[in-house]
Amino acid sequence: MTILRSTVDASTPDYQQNRAALLAQLAALDAEHAKALGGGGQKYVDRHHGRGKLLARERIELLLDPDSAFLELSPLAAWGTDFPVGGSVVAGIGVIEGVECLVVANDPTVRGGASNPWTLRKSFRASEIAAANQLPLVQLVESGGADLNSQSEIFIPGGRMFRDLTRASARRVPTVALVFGNSTAGGAYLPGLSDHVVMVKGRAKVFLAGPPLVKMATGEESTDEQLGGAELHARESGLADYLAEDEQDALRIGRRIVANLNWHKQGPAAAADYAEPLLDPEDLLGLVPTDPKVPFDPREVIARIVDGSVFDEFKPLYGASLVTGWAAVHGYRVGILANARGVLFSEESQKAAQFIQLANQRDIPLLFLQNTTGYMVGRDYERAGIIKHGAMMINAVSNSTVPHLTVVLGASYGAGNYGMCGRAYDPRFLFSWPNAKSAVMGPAQLAGVLSIVARQAATARGQVYDEAFDEQMRRTVEEQVEAQSAAMFLSGRIYDDGVIDPRDTRTVLGICLSAVHTAPVSGAAGFGVFRM
């Protein structure tokens, strides 16, 4: 058993500078989170309250067990787009009656809770998480349906929402819909396809077509309540299982439904007792260099997030640019892969492939701590088979079936993003620190590559290369890549599950590991052919 020790010195100017830079990034992050929390703005919040209704997060707070944690997922969805930050829906993992659930709540203060393309993508991601981890899905429904201005981007892919719901049910993962307001037209299939449905008296409105459309279609005169009120569905159509007196009552019933799901974790239980890290997580802000090109020792991070700061390193002397080893987080065993000096060489790739196979043999979840500039390039490395070795690592990551959790601590460039279980490799959860950068390569490198290619083309055509244009082009490209590789930008596109305060890393991993263990944990029976 090795207890990690630290060489971090909080009194150095570097530390103070790093900390100041990260705090500034966290303040910027808070400001963006505040936009998501603000929903449709004060006016619509007041109007909603004025109707005696609770906000999406007020509903969630009442639904959850008091004092339990709630991890919001994709809170920055739609950041950097024309749509409001948050995607007009709240999603997260919370505990209801002792059961970890995936909770999704429409935010009716944002255009009546209407779905835009980001709402859809965020909801899809939430169902993916629920499916992969076998978390009961509880939806708090109040949505005006599809945002008609962007219906072309919603209508056809949107069908997946209903497909996912019934497939979850088919896999015996419970689905619960608490209907607080509109859930009409296509939205009506949401309660229609859920296992358990509660509707709020006088508020829920669930029908395929409203009075105007019915009038147009058949000439029948009708009211909202006659077509799809909670009383109708509870007493006559049978679409509602429970008639709630009011919103609070719906949440009360929702909690009782979850209490009666008889839902048990199928993964191994966490250790009953464990030690907190011996080192202060506060230091995580000071040990990350402001310049992503400067690597840092991931053991300093590991020491601040794992139980008792205990980390038993695997192959410490081989492929030292990638740190691998065993630890536990909140009582759950994990195998950790962390970039130490950015670059992945052949040794690192082979070490990773072996380590991932071991974790699969032992049914141990894997934690990837990314800070990589990619696989090594150059004549010697190509000749030594870096592609082959990188492929072994990617093969192992791709076919590993133990749960993967990924945290982007810094850089995530090139195929390193793939080998270290980037988004496309379906980690169960992926979070970024605010300083994280992900792109095909660094902005300077990318601009430089473009410059070289342009220069070669000009030379080939016998033209004189315009140095001033080159300068301009490189700056523009660098700025664009810089902006598009930033954590918030990528989080806005739901390429991660959220940007987190580095000091919360252990807590976030604790929630994720606990959620992950709702499903059975079992390693892969086989991998793709390893090219030796």
Place this chain on the structure above:
Amino acid sequence: MITRLLIANRGEIARRVIRTCRDLGISPIAVYADPDAGADFVAEADRAVRLPGSSPAQTYLRAEAIIEAARRTGADAVHPGYGFLSENADFARAVLAAGLTWVGPDPAAIESMGSKIAAKKLMAAAGVPVLPDLSPDSVAAEQFPVLVKASAGGGGRGMRVVREPGELAAEVAAASREAESAFGDGTVFCEPLLERARHVEVQILADQHGTVWALGERECSIQRRHQKIIEETPSPAVDQAIRDRLTGAATAAATAIGYVGAGTVEFMLAADGSFHFLEVNTRLQVEHPVTECVFGLDLVAWQLAVAEGAALPAEPPAPRGHAIEVRLYAEDPAADWRPQSGTVRAFDLPGVDSGFAVPGGFGLRLDSGVSAGAEVSTFYDPMLAKVIVWAPDRPSAARRLATALAQARVHGLVTNRDLLVNVLRHPDFLAGDTDTDFLDRHGLRELAGAPDDSVLRASALAAALAEAAGRRAAAGVQSRLPSGWRNLTSQPQRVSFDSRGDVVAVDYQLTRAGLQTSTVDDSVLVDARADRVVLDLAGVRTVFAVTGYDTPAGRLVEVDSALGAVSLLTVPRFADPADRVEPGATVAPMPGTVVSVAVAVGDELAAGAELLVLESMKMRHRVLAATGGVLAEVRVAAGQQVEAGTVLAVIEPLDDGGEQA
């Protein structure tokens, strides 16, 4: 010699007698009614005989059943305690007729004092000063205010103050009904009401050989509804000259009726030092421990010795120091003394030196009828315990007793504890300025001691944090994660508590920067565990002991700290619609038995009309219509037991032409 003593009583006094039995090697036998089956006194007795039923009439008042119990257990003597059959001459006779020793005075002496009207005549003849009797039919206007009393009464039952001539007839009738129900004798009489007078009484102990001791006076002026709650000896208003006259009168009274055993002669003492005879209690008094403490005696042991024929020494021991007793009741002084029923969840008094016995020197004595887990029912007196302190002087006694009470952990029921503490610490009490109007004059609400708002809020915050810590520790998943953690915070954790009808809303959020709350300004959380929270309140570190209980009424959280005890009922996060009371419903204000129902379905009622009468703890409460309308439902019938909050009747408002929702 007595070898087996049947105790024809319950609760605290039964335990008191058992303690002396143990000292003397006498085997104590208990009798118990069904609600007392699990009570401490039953467990402590050597044997116990069940008296089937619940009400006193079915149980502790059934003379023949008690004598049968004595016969079956081979008891050779009966101690009646106080209340119940203790002053019932027929019972005393029946005990003697069964060949048993009666621990008390001769039945004839009981009988002579049983009628207060006759007793006053007898005392006047013996030269004891008495107040004139007023016939209820012929009280002159200038004789008001008057006091209506039950001739057979005691404990304040059937007693009423009447200030307006017009109200006399109704009050006499009501007092008579109450007396009839409590004592089986509805005779009442009137006396001039002495205002700002003190209740002073003399403890008498007489043997069968003519020796009569007068063991000083006790002052019992602090009363609620004519029931004593604080008693002490000596009285701060009695000097040696008055004491000599009082003890002389008491001795004369005892001699006049040939009294044997322990008894008490009660007087009203006016500010000018004059006093008038009230009554003789031919039994041990509730407040006997103060006399025991000051004289260093065991009065129950002497009762038994006298019953066995022993002779008293010629002179009693000399008194020393000061003793004060308080009666801790399960009742809510702030809510019209509403009796409480339910489970005593915790009952701990710090620094108790003795139980049912004279403490050795400066000390605290606890005579308790209950312990944690005890059920307090509506059938009997709601007294939980007596706390007695002996000290060299009165101020020291008052301080020690107030502090002990303030620090006591009394959980589960509302009690008069804060009232007692506030009286003991009141400047007028400390100055000895006590009389029977003390509570009225100083304001009950003031004295009842609803906790200060800042104390309430700090205690509620501590309660919320302790409960949160407890929930975290008990959580099946994510138990060790930070309490209430959020990556995006939209609101703090919120919980509300009900403190005797006032709702305290608490919010809190535990962040990396510590506790954030708007409930208490300038508060820093030092430590929070399920049973203990330490807060730094504006720079002062304060420890809160927090105990939560799941009760039928909900989650009860009791918070004890140096700021005082606060009892909080957690407001449920969700109101179950099934529990919602329909508008127009009248609910029982307290647990009790429905005595009579005055109305029928379909009756048109004005607001304030009497719906029914509820009897609880021997008091009859009229339940009135809160709103006018037509009686739609009556859900109870006479004789039915109801819990507090039970819907009794539903009134539909009269259709005023408007559409009904």
